[in-house]
Amino acid sequence: MMEYAWLVPLFPLLAFILLIAFGKQLKEGSAYIGILATLASLVVSLGVWMERINGSDLVRTDWDWLKIGDNVIRIGFEINPLNAMMLVVVSLVSFLVHIYSKGYMHGDDRFPVFYQYLGLFTFAMLGLVISPNLLQVYIFWELVGVASFLLVGFYFYKPEAKAAAKKAFIVTRIGDVGLFIAIALIYWYTSSFEYDVIFSAVTTGTIPAGMVTLIAILIFIGAVGKSGQFPLHTWLPDAMEGPTPVSALIHAATMVAAGVYLVAATYPLFEASHAALLTVAFVGGFTAIFAASIGLVQNDIKRVLAYSTVSQLGYMMLALGVGGYVAGVFHLFTHAFFKALLFLAAGSVIHALHTNDINEMGGLGKKMKWTSAFFLIGALALAGVPPFSGFFSKEAILAAAYEKNMLLFVVAVIAAFFTAFYMFRLFFLVFTGESRNKHAAHESPMVMVAPMFILAILAVVAGFVNTPWGTYLGDWLNTNDSLAGIELHEAHAPLWTAVLAVAVALLGILLAYLIYAKRSISREFISKPMPWLYKLLLNKYYVDELYNILFVKSLRGLGLLLQYFDRYVVGGLVQLVVSITTGIGALHARIQNGQVQMYGAIVIFGLTLLLAGLTLVVKGVIG
Amino acid sequence: MSGEFIAFFVLAICIFAGAVFMLFMNNVVHMVFSIAFTFLSIAGIYVLLQAEFVAVVQVIVYTGAISILAVFGIMLTRHDGKEEEKKRSGHTIFALLVVVAFIGLIIWSVQGAPWGDHAADYDQMQNTKEIGKALFTQYVIPFELTSVLLLVALVGSIILAKEEDKSE
């Protein structure tokens, strides 16, 4: 089955093509094509995964694609444990989102277009994870960015959606430049893009140590862009302008995970450079607490989840940075499920109430039983309460941080507290209490509830693949031959770290309960004495405004400058040529005035020139 | 400082004066007078060059006939006596520059050329006799042709200047 892994991306591509051709006629029937394609991908992915679990060797097939002189660029696919896991995650979440969208997007005029874009995205993401070389990764990386742009800007008639789509593309593009430079540098030193060649070059020292650090950091910059780490995080909250299934698929489970996947897939490069690992860890840790603090005060349900995603991705980067490869990948795995679940539940609420503002929600627990139950499960998983999956993966991260860097450990714990707090603030405000909503709430149709149900089950059980008692995932990932023999170390921390993690989570939940459910502490117990803090957090630390001044305005100014340069200098030169030509023409027009005297003068002038020439020739001055 | 030199100098001044005044006078008839003066001075130059016959012919033909013709021409056409207001200074400057360049070139070429120092000796000959000898032996054909030319010119000018028949 593993030899057929190349089929996995092709099913969604086929759906994309078919929907372009027949989407208009099919209308809402397009959903079936998308669902069937992703189902097929899921089946093949499961088959591949199972085969890989049974411990086959690395499967890798590639073909010559471009021959440039002596260099050959290849394309193909590779299956290692990391890939196989990603294939399942991506195709599963995509499949569930396809089903959910049939209900969510019902009645939209551009229904088939939505499924086209979903198909394109799924194709790109699946292609990305099975790429065996960096160039192919880059191609699919960009394609994923394009699909994200299309999907975020789906409601293009809204100016905010248009702006958000542009912002998403441009900000991730900034990160992509880093990745591109890294690939170029790698090719410079090793003349290849293939993972195995690169990794052996690192170990044999073909690439100098400083250069390895630089390359690793540049790759990380690409990941920063795609995974929304600080300082390139600003696009992710704005990308919530897209439809909620898009947020669930792209901005929770898959595209943003591509950054983490990239760092994991090129891990030998990072392992070889202590400085790069440190950078990854600190950027991740800072982002985790930074985003969590912003999420504390946001009023839009999707934005809270978006900042939560940024924060959790920070956790994953933190884990990878402190050497917890397994912890990071594990958290990627579990986060995909519970975050997608949370987004789908949020979408269910938005679909019922036609608003995103949590202050207009409340008391939905009675009217939307399934949604609130699933949301609760997702929230518990995210907060890290055992026995839900989030507990195990978060605990693994904390253990890795504890072993390597106490500062990061403390940061992670505080961020865990914030996480629990804001998730349950959300839960209590939306699902408990009196109803503040303007529309009557009703449960969503089965086609939207069923995917949530499956994700909820996974959010519960997915954690058991790697517990302190049975590190199945860790051992399996260790069989990854493409990691060039790096031993993936499993961190072991004293038991009190786990207890601390749970205690902190429960404390967060308790505080949220007291403030938002029981109202024993006022909502404004921080914001009243320190209104500046509240404003700072509400305005996302003014990062967007800072970027506006630093970059947007200055680039606009530069653009204006260049426009003036073009208009007056370049245009002026062209105009000058025109004026000269016209001037010469006008001058000569004055000579042709029909008067003999003028003609006579010209004749004498010509005669003088001729004579002068002849005289100078005879005298030997010229030629 | 021989007499020849003084004579040449004076005659040259007269020629230039006449020519320049001709250019800058306003009244056409005054112009005719100054150019007649120039022609006379040129006749003087011819005498200096020992070409007496040519000098006399110059006086008869130029100062006499051509100047009178010009006066007749002025009489038959109307001149307002004043120049039109339309300035064409660009043209004037251009023409001035061109002429200066042209004449400058000629002067420069003439100055540098090796002309030699000999002079023909006409002291012993009679100018008219020599001209007659050359004209009627060596150059008799151009002489005859010139007479035809004069005839043609005469007839042509009459036809050109004739009034168109109003009856036709």
Place this chain on the structure above:
Amino acid sequence: MTVSLVSYLLLAAMLFGIGLFGALTKRNAIVVLFCIELMLNAVNINLVAFAKYGVNANITGQVFSLFTITVAAAEVAVGLAILIALYRNRATVNVDEYDTMKR
């Protein structure tokens, strides 16, 4: 200081220049005709000077100048006739007005 060929040639050249300038610049047609006569006279001075001082000095120069004078006379006659005909058509002797060659 002797008077040599060069002085006569220079005299003639400058006279020619004055005549040329007048021919190209003056507005009155009759004045243009006079200036042409000046140019011809300058040529005559040259010819007669070469007859005396030239490289191959003989009487031919003076004979040549006689012919030039004749032709100049004929030319003045014809020129004036043309002028009168033009004046009859255009009622002006201003050369500026004679610009039918413009188009």
